[in-house]
Amino acid sequence: MLGQKLLPWDYGVRNLFRRPSRSVLTLGGLTIVVLLVLVVVGFIRGLEKSLAATGNPNVVLVYALSSGADIENSSIPGRSPSLLAASVDGVRRRHGVEYVSPELYLATRITASGMSEDALSQGGMGLVRGVTTAAPLVRDKVQLLEGAWPQSGEVIVGRLAHSKLGAEEEDLAIGQQVSFDGQSWTISGTFVAAGSAFESEIWAPLADLQTALKRQDLSMLAVAMDSPEGVADVDLFCRERIDLELKAVSESGYYAALQKHYKPVRMLGWVVVVLVAGSGIFAGLNTMYGAVVGRVRELATLQALGFRRRAILLTLVQEATLLACAGALVACLIGLLLVDGTAVRFTMGAFMLSVDSVGIAVACGVAALLGVVGALPPAIKAMRLPIVEAIKAI
Amino acid sequence: MPLVEVHNVVKEYANGEETIRPLDGVSLTVDQGDYVSLMGASGSGKSTLLNLIAGIDQATSGEIVVADTDITKLSRGKLADWRARHIGYVFQTHNLIPVLTAYENVELPLLLLPMSSAERRKRVGIAMEAVDLTSRASHYPRQMSGGQEQRVGIARAIVANPTVVVADEPTGSLDDETTEQILTLLSRINTELGMTLLMVTHDADAGSRARRKIRLERGRLLENGKPVSLVKGQTAQLHTA
Numbered sequence A: 001m002l003g004q005k006l007l008p009w010d011y012g013v014r015n016l017f018r019r020p021s022r023s024v025l026t027l028g029g030l031t032i033v034v035l036l037v038l039v040v041v042g043f044i045r046g047l048e049k050s051l052a053a054t055g056n057p058n059v060v061l062v063y064a065l066s067s068g069a070d071i072e073n074s075s076i077p078g079r080s081p082s083l084l085a086a087s088v089d090g091v092r093r094r095h096g097v098e099y100v101s102p103e104l105y106l107a108t109r110i111t112a113s114g115m116s117e118d119a120l121s122q123g124g125m126g127l128v129r130g131v132t133t134a135a136p137l138v139r140d141k142v143q144l145l146e147g148a149w150p151q152s153g154e155v156i157v158g159r160l161a162h163s164k165l166g167a168e169e170e171d172l173a174i175g176q177q178v179s180f181d182g183q184s185w186t187i188s189g190t191f192v193a194a195g196s197a198f199e200s201e202i203w204a205p206l207a208d209l210q211t212a213l214k215r216q217d218l219s220m221l222a223v224a225m226d227s228p229e230g231v232a233d234v235d236l237f238c239r240e241r242i243d244l245e246l247k248a249v250s251e252s253g254y255y256a257a258l259q260k261h262y263k264p265v266r267m268l269g270w271v272v273v274v275l276v277a278g279s280g281i282f283a284g285l286n287t288m289y290g291a292v293v294g295r296v297r298e299l300a301t302l303q304a305l306g307f308r309r310r311a312i313l314l315t316l317v318q319e320a321t322l323l324a325c326a327g328a329l330v331a332c333l334i335g336l337l338l339v340d341g342t343a344v345r346f347t348m349g350a351f352m353l354s355v356d357s358v359g360i361a362v363a364c365g366v367a368a369l370l371g372v373v374g375a376l377p378p379a380i381k382a383m384r385l386p387i388v389e390a391i392k393a394i
Numbered sequence B: 001m002p003l004v005e006v007h008n009v010v011k012e013y014a015n016g017e018e019t020i021r022p023l024d025g026v027s028l029t030v031d032q033g034d035y036v037s038l039m040g041a042s043g044s045g046k047s048t049l050l051n052l053i054a055g056i057d058q059a060t061s062g063e064i065v066v067a068d069t070d071i072t073k074l075s076r077g078k079l080a081d082w083r084a085r086h087i088g089y090v091f092q093t094h095n096l097i098p099v100l101t102a103y104e105n106v107e108l109p110l111l112l113l114p115m116s117s118a119e120r121r122k123r124v125g126i127a128m129e130a131v132d133l134t135s136r137a138s139h140y141p142r143q144m145s146g147g148q149e150q151r152v153g154i155a156r157a158i159v160a161n162p163t164v165v166v167a168d169e170p171t172g173s174l175d176d177e178t179t180e181q182i183l184t185l186l187s188r189i190n191t192e193l194g195m196t197l198l199m200v201t202h203d204a205d206a207g208s209r210a211r212r213k214i215r216l217e218r219g220r221l222l223e224n225g226k227p228v229s230l231v232k233g234q235t236a237q238l239h240t241a
Helices: A009-016 A020-054 A080-087 A117-122 A161-165 A206-213 A230-240 A251-261 A263-293 A296-305 A309-339 A357-384 B046-054 B076-086 B102-112 B117-130 B146-158 B176-191 B204-208
Strands: A059-064 A100-109 A125-131 A143-147 A154-158 A177-180 A183-192 A201-205 A220-224 A246-250 A343-346 A349-352 B004-015 B018-030 B035-040 B061-066 B087-090 B164-168 B196-200 B212-217 B220-223
Touching (some): A020 A309, A020 A349, A020 A357, A080 A220, A080 A230, A125 A161, A263 A357, A309 A357, B046 B061, B102 B117, B102 B146, B146 B164, B146 B176
Parallel strands (some): A125 A201
Antiparallel strands (some): A059 A220, A059 A246, A100 A125, A154 A201, B212 B220
C-alpha cells in the first residue's frame, strides 16, 4: 500500500480544518472516549498497584486461625510476638532488634475536627492500626513524609487516609485532631508507603490504642524474615502451638488472594474499556460517514486523476487517525493533570488512579483503533461507487 | 496510425429490471493532434463515450485502444496508473480540491509521475502561465471565479502533458464571456501545444470550434452530417435505449 503514490500529507491535515466545528466536535467526542478509557484503565492499574505494592514476600502475617482472611476480626494473644521470636529461626534481627510488628487493626468511624457535615454523614469509616516502632522496620516501604512518629495521644496518617474518610486533605493535616472510639488524637505526621494499601490507614501507638479499646490482645503480627523460605518455619510454629490458634501466610500471598478477590472488578473494568471503545468507534463511524458523504465527488475526481483507491483510502484513514491521535493527546494531558493521583475509596482502604505508561498505551491504542476502524467502512463505501456516478454527486 | 481507436464498443447498465444500452457497437478513430467535439441530445451517450475513452468507465464489450494500449483489458489499478500518464480531464464543474491552492491543484497529477520537485515546479509554472493564472497560484478555489476555477482545471488537465485531453461540457456552467475565454484557451491548447482534444458539448457554437465535429443522433454516429466511415469497414452506430 505504501509503495504507491500517495496524496499529499497536507491534504489530509487541511481537510480537518475544512469544517472546523465538525472537527472540534469530533475531537471533543474522541477526547471524552479516550479519557474514559484512561480513567477506567487508571482505576484498574491503581487497584493492581495498590495491592501488588502491599505484599512483601519476606513478611509473614500471623493472625487468628478462626478469623479466615479477615484480619479485622482476628484476635491473638498479646504474648504471641515474644513466643514467636523466641521459637522461630530466620526472623530478621538487626542490632538486637527483632523485626516483629505486633499490630491491632480495626475499622471504625473516625471524625476529624475540620470535616464537613456532608463528609461526616457520607463517610467517616476509617482504618486504624495500632503499631510499635517495629512497624516501619517490617513495613519497609513506609516512610514518614513529614512530622514525627506518634507519641502517646498522637497518630500518623497515610497520605490517602483523608480519601478513605471522605474528608479533605487539610482535615488530616499535622496538628489536627481526629476522634475515634471516644478518644481524640493529635496528628503528628503523615506517611507514604509506595502506593500500598497502608497509605489509607491511620497509625496509633499500640499501647494507647489497646488502652482506648480496652483490649490486651492483638489482631496480628507482621514478621520480617531473612528470606521467603522462612514463611514455612512460621507456619510450622503456628501448627505446633495449637494453643495459640494461629495461622501464618506470606504478606504477598495474602494480597495475591485479595488481588484474586478483586479480579471480577478488574475484569469489569476491562469490559467497560471495550464498551467505551466500541461506542467511540460508532461515534467515529458516524462522523466519518458524514465527512465522506460530502466529499464523494472530490474523491471521484482524485480517482479520475489517477490516484488509486487504496491511496485515497489511506488519506481518509490518515484524517480520522490524526483526529483520534489529537483526541488521545488531549485526553492524556487531562488524564495526567487531573486524573493521575486522584484517590479512590474502596473497602480495603483507598488507592490512587494511575495514569501510567500502560494506561497511555491503551488509550493511544484505542484512539488509533477509533481512527482506523471509524474511517474504513465509510471510506470503502465511498470508494465502491463507480467514478462516473460519484463525479456527478452534489 | 490513429491515436485513439474505438472498436465496436457496447455499454450496458441495469436500471431496475431494464437494461439500458447507451452505446451499441460504436467505433471511432481519433488522430494525434485532433480537436474533436462530441455533440448530441441529452442522454445520447456522448459523455459515456468520453468517459470510456478517458478510462473512468468500463465498456461492456468492444475495444478501446489509446496510444497502443487496449484499456478495456487493464485492471482497475493499472487503469488508474494509465489515466495518470495519458489522460487530462476537464470537468464541467471544475472539480478542484477545495483545500488545495490553485498551484497545488495543478501539481496534483504530477505527484503520480516519477519526477523531481524542481521539474514539478517548472511544469506547474508553465501550465499556470498557459492559462494566465500565475498571479492566482496561492489562491484557494473559493477565492476564485468560476472562469478562473475552470482555467485551473484546464491547467491541471494539461500539466502532465497527457496523450489525450478530454473535456466534458467544459463551458456548461459558465457565462457567455467566460465560455468564450475557455473555448479560446482550449483551441490554443490544441493548436499551440499540439494536444489531442476530445470535447463533449451540447452547445453548437462551442462544438463548431473543433476541427472534427461528431454528432450522436438517432442512434448513429455522424460526422459533418454524414455517417462515420469506420475502421474495418463497419458503420459506427450509437443507439439510445
